[in-house]
Amino acid sequence: MANIHPDPSHALKWTTDDPSEPLAVTNFRRYLRCQTVQPTPDYASAQVLLTHFGRDLGLAVAVHEPVKGKPVILLTWQDADPKLKSLVLNSHIDVVPVFPELWTQDPWAADKVDGRIYARGAQDMKCVGIQYLEAIRELKRKGWAPKRTVHVMFVPDEEIGGKDGMEKFIETSAWKELRPALVLDEGLGNDEDKYKVYHGERAPWWIEVTASGETGHGSQFIPDTAGPKLNKAIARLLAFRDQQEHLFKTGTHAATGKPYTLGDVTTLNLTLLSGGVQHNVLPTSLSAKFDIRITPNQKLADVRALIDDICAESGCTWSFVQETKSNHVTPLAGNPWWRALEAAAAEHGVELDPTIFPAATDSRFVRRARVPAFGVSPMRKTPVLLHCHDEYLEEKVFVEGIEFYVKLLPKLDAVGVEEEAEVGTKWTVEC
Ligand SMILES: CSCC[C@H](NC(C)=O)C(=O)O
Ligand SMILES: [Zn+2]
Numbered sequence: 001m002a003n004i005h006p007d008p009s010h011a012l013k014w015t016t017d018d019p020s021e022p023l024a025v026t027n028f029r030r031y032l033r034c035q036t037v038q039p040t041p042d043y044a045s046a047q048v049l050l051t052h053f054g055r056d057l058g059l060a061v062a063v064h065e066p067v068k069g070k071p072v073i074l075l076t077w078q079d080a081d082p083k084l085k086s087l088v089l090n091s092h093i094d095v096v097p098v099f100p101e102l103w104t105q106d107p108w109a110a111d112k113v114d115g116r117i118y119a120r121g122a123q124d125m126k127c128v129g130i131q132y133l134e135a136i137r138e139l140k141r142k143g144w145a146p147k148r149t150v151h152v153m154f155v156p157d158e159e160i161g162g163k164d165g166m167e168k169f170i171e172t173s174a175w176k177e178l179r180p181a182l183v184l185d186e187g188l189g190n191d192e193d194k195y196k197v198y199h200g201e202r203a204p205w206w207i208e209v210t211a212s213g214e215t216g217h218g219s220q221f222i223p224d225t226a227g228p229k230l231n232k233a234i235a236r237l238l239a240f241r242d243q244q245e246h247l248f249k250t251g252t253h254a255a256t257g258k259p260y261t262l263g264d265v266t267t268l269n270l271t272l273l274s275g276g277v278q279h280n281v282l283p284t285s286l287s288a289k290f291d292i293r294i295t296p297n298q299k300l301a302d303v304r305a306l307i308d309d310i311c312a313e314s315g316c317t318w319s320f321v322q323e324t325k326s327n328h329v330t331p332l333a334g335n336p337w338w339r340a341l342e343a344a345a346a347e348h349g350v351e352l353d354p355t356i357f358p359a360a361t362d363s364r365f366v367r368r369a370r371v372p373a374f375g376v377s378p379m380r381k382t383p384v385l386l387h388c389h390d391e392y393l394e395e396k397v398f399v400e401g402i403e404f405y406v407k408l409l410p411k412l413d414a415v416g417v418e419e420e421a422e423v424g425t426k427w428t429v430e431c
């Protein structure tokens with residue numbers, strides 16, 4: 001619990017020594033110093049700081065706790081036509097752990113070295129949360145005000161699956177009262193000179209395959225033991241993995257000729273093995289756990305049938321450790337929100353690369369609630385360092401991202417009610 005500060009208001013004291021530094025950058029660095037690191041995130045410090053930022057910007061502040069000690073923080077720009085649905089700008093507060101010995105910088109100091117801001121969360125995704133707020137500061141400075149209510153939302157626990165965060169919050173009346181028309185959430189950086197925009201994700205399935213068998217002395221040829229059964233199941237599951245890997249390496253999109261990305265195929269990896277009691281005793285049970293990510297191109301029912309078949313043939317059983325029951329994609333064609341993103345990108349001079357997110361984010365809960373969501377972290381020509389040591393973001397890339405939201409928010413705000421209703425409830429496609 002060393003990362004939890006006894007006095008959360010200490011977060012307000014952090015500034016920088018450089019008076020010439022833009023306030024946006026200073027605020028980003030202040031947020032990075034909150035040690036909201038799993039598994040014991042210091043949410044209290046982040047709450048003090050973020051609510052301070054909200055008040056400073058003249059935003060309404062609300063904090064919900066669907067689970068005690070796990071705040072969902074809403075900073076709301078209310079100068080709006082209440083008939084219109086809102087825009088929700090979401091980011092998660094928590095970050096993943098660090099191996100400090102592998103870092104060349106202190107992961108909690110947010111030091112700036114050669115224009116790079118080093119800290120856990122610099123890319124994933126404290127940058128985006130502050131970019132939303134600083135874009136609002138700039139738009140207010142310009143005298144612009146939205147017709148739609150804009151909610152800047154900070155949620156806990158995304159990094160551990162969102163169960164006590166977005167998944168819970170989306171079941172509350174507070175979420176329904178937001179009346180969201182669109183949610184923006186996290187994406188990934190991009191080495192290329194483009195922003196990736198994620199309009200869907202692969203469905204995460206975490207499964208356990210178990211083989212039961214006869215026990216006895218480890219020196220014998222005892223029939224019907226657990227080992228060969230589990231071995232058979234693992235071999236067939238990994239053969240499916242090989243087939244998908246081949247598709248990943250050779251497949252191209254029919255319409256564009258672009259090579260497949262991870263989002264276009266299903267991955268399956270053996271991640272945990274357990275069982276047995278002693279070296280010379282045949283185990284009554286052995287189990288293998290797999291992390292499976294199912295592309296929206298593949299029916300969940302087909303993957304279930306494959307696992308059923310493999311387990312039946314090998315004499316194993318299987319169960320879910322984590323199940324995703326449905327997968328939803330935000331369509332691009334005929335989608336005015338996508339058109340708004342494209343228009344903002346054109347004005348900003350950046351190409352968008354729409355794609356399927358390889359892992360899981362809170363957007364999956366949003367799309368499941370039939371609200372369109374796009375994942376975008378405006379970081380181009382930037383190595384993807386999320387969850388890596390020496391995570392950093394260049395100051396100029398951070399500032400450029402603010403400018404992107406300054407262009408994007410008015411375009412999203414201008415989407416008309418009729419346009420929004422164009423496709424009715426078909427904003428998300430169930431896969
Ligand atoms: C399935 S819940 C865990 C969420 C995590 N998200 C990321 C972005 O790493 C993952 O995909 O493993
Ligand atoms: Zn993230």
Ligand SMILES: [Zn+2]
Binds near residue numbers: 159386387
């Ligand atoms: Zn992450």
